[in-house]
Amino acid sequence: MLTEATRSRILQLVGRYPHRRSALLPALYLAQEEQGYVSEESMVEIGDLLRLTPADVKSVAGYYTMFFKKPIGRYVVDVCTNLACKARGGEQTLAYVQKKLGVEDGGGTTADGRFFVEEVECLGQCEIAPMLEVDLQPFGFLDTPEAIDKVLDQYT
DSSP, X not given: OOOHHHHHHHHHHHTTSSSGXXXXXXXXXXXXXXXXXXXXXXXXXXHHHHTOOHHHHHHHHHHOTTSOSSOXXXXXXXXXXXXXXXXXXXXXXXXXHHHHHTOOTTOEEOTTSSEXXXXXXXOSOGGGOSOEEETXXXXXXXXXXXXXXXXXXXXX
16 A cells, blocks of 8 residues: 555646646656555555556556566666677676576566566667666676676675
8 A cells, every 4th residue: 555645646746737647657656666666556546546447557557667566676687688788798797697696587586685687678878788777877898797796796
């Protein structure tokens, strides 16, 4: 359940837009900010506040990859494997990050709940490939285990 403060903030959003539905994305961000992810219960609650069906809210939350539908780690590590990163070793970077942090192939949350690792299609910074982001902070030229360790060790 959302806190009263978050519910109040969502209702304040409604007044900013000509249509209640337009407040949906910011409302989902508020729920994720509070809970660390967007739970089924919070989606239903947001739907009630915005007068939308649960299916409307779930379809939007499911479409956007920036909304997590289950608990994740404290730090979000996005590893790019798109064309430029792939050409410069992005897949090896991803494999090393997964091995170092002990997450399964394809990503996931570490056993201690500290990191959530995911492969992403593109982070839009090809000039520093291969690269990753930790909580949207970009780090590039990660073509050696030592370079990757230097980044991840900042968060351990």
